[in-house]
Amino acid sequence: MxxxxxxxxxxxxxxxxxxxxxxxxxxxxxxxxxxxxxxxxxxxxxxxxxxxxxxxxxxxxxxxxxxxxxxxxxxxxxxxxxxxxxxxxxxxxxxxxxxxxxxxxxxxxxxxxxxxxxxxxxxxxxxxxxxxxxxxxxxxxxxxxxxxxxxxxxxxxxxxxxxxxxxxxxxxxxxxxxxxxxxxxxxxxxxxxxxxxxxxxxxxxxxxxxxxxxxxxxxxxxxxxxxxxxxxxxxxxxxxxxxxxxxxxxAPATAPTTRAALNCGSDAYRIHVPGKPLNWSAPLLANEGIRLRESNFTSAHLDNWRLCNVTENNGVLEATLWNWGNGGCATIAAQNAPNERAALQTTTCTEDDLQRFYIYRDVPGSNKIGIQNKHTGYMIGHDRYADGEFLRQYSSGRQDGTGTYDLVKV
Structure with a gap:
């Protein structure tokens, strides 16, 4: 048997x-x-x-x-x-x-x-x-x-x-x-x-x-x-x-609507494509995409950003990016959070983790940075260098190096 x-x-x-x-x-x-x-x-x-x-x-x-x-x-x-x-x-x-x-x-x-x-x-x-x-x-x-x-x-x-x-x-x-x-x-x-x-x-x-x-x-x-x-x-x-x-x-996500009270630094910055004239510019209206634009005197400070509620852990900065021109904060829309290439937007500041970003820095003396959304973990970059091109999130970043920017004080 x-x-x-x-x-x-x-x-x-x-x-x-x-x-x-x-x-x-x-x-x-x-x-x-x-x-x-x-x-x-x-x-x-x-x-x-x-x-x-x-x-x-x-x-x-x-x-x-x-x-x-x-x-x-x-x-x-x-x-x-x-x-x-x-x-x-x-x-x-x-x-x-x-x-x-x-x-x-x-x-x-x-x-x-x-x-x-x-x-x-x-x-x-x-x-x-x-x-x-x-x-x-x-x-x-x-x-x-x-x-x-x-x-x-x-x-x-x-x-x-x-x-x-x-x-x-x-x-x-x-x-x-x-x-x-x-x-x-x-x-x-x-x-x-x-x-x-x-x-x-x-x-x-x-x-x-x-x-x-x-x-x-x-x-x-x-x-x-x-x-x-x-x-x-x-x-x-x-x-x-x-x-x-x-x-x-x-279950549908419930988006908070109360505007957060931000503790922002007094310095304003432009976020440049290194060695190029185009930089991050917010739209006049909230909930629209952040694009690459050339700075000019009529930009109404849409290309000016302040770092708010800044913390630092093991050399990595965490901050909210507040736009001087439209008063909104950079974010990834909740419904687009899982999506590769979702566009970066500005919206009412709420201190949600979708509005928080890690900033990785070059050695002192250099302005070069990389930017990562805290909630999604995705890095910020752009598909191509062109006027009006959206800033987007990429799970591994841009492997051609186009996700590296210059943070330049105005």
Missing amino acids: AATASTACAVTAMGLAASPAAASPAAPAAQQTAEPGQSCTAADLGKRHPIIKSTDVAPTITHFKGWYVTEGSTGNQTVNTNTTETISVSVGLNGTVQGSFAVEALGMVGASLGLNVQVNYTSTSSTSQSISWNFRLPGYYGLYKGTKKVTGTYGSLNCNRVQQGDDSHALKWVEGPDSGSFTTYTTLEEGAVRCEDKVPANSIMAKAQTLLDCGSATAKHAAGPVPSAKATAARHAAESETKATRSTKS
Whole structure:
């Protein structure tokens, strides 16, 4: 009997490897473009790279069904499984995967773990899935689809001035203030497992075997297809969690309307494209895009900015950018916050994190800076150098160096 059980396990394992539906795109080889403490240049001030801080890999069953096979009912059967958990790939606050920063982060996760993980937005199926299986032996089976769920946290590396031991300064890649979490998963597998099968510890198959609830009366005496009690409970819990998540995501954000009292410095600045005549200019009306314009005497101070409520942590400035001309604060609109290339705007000052920016600086004596939105983590830059071009946010910044600006006192 022991030999028979072993044979059944081997058949199940081969079925996993042979499943054509399990194919998944391989993660691209991650290339670490920056290391903490490594030197950077002024052209890197507007760039950002991920750094993986923690990872956790957990075998996870996405679909399951307990199925009793009697002596006379062996052979090929198709069984509809129930959803136990839906896994969605996400990076950061977006609940999805957008921009090069997220793809680079997930690529680094896969490379560090030696796993092929999903690097683009996708999710496992949330509907019932059928599994066709050749049951060669009678017994109580758990039919399943599953994967390895990979979660963890990341930070970002930004270029900034660092004071050295001799009191001089240098530009180095340092861990920035922003961080977040990620979720992804590996190749999907499907199979069948019995209570008596010997399976590898901490495997997807072993996880399915625990859902089979082998000590239950169902496993010992069931006379027909019966779902595992644990699987049913897990499914209900997953469905409740999914509904709660959807409810949270669908709840409309309530934007505050009270104007904040800002503590602004007396100095006004222009934010120039280095070596060029164009600089940041706010629109006459709030809620419109900030553009590159050439300064002139009729600009009504729309090209003048003050730094407000300034704090500094580990050499990184945090400030609100208040426009002298229209009295608004630079921001990313809440509905556009997850979007790559969302335009920078001005609106009523509320001290929301969408209106807060990290400022990375070149060594003393240079006016060059890089600017990052606190809430989204995205860097500010522009697509091309042209009059009227919008300032936008980019998850990894502008890799051609066009996200580096000059902060020049007026």
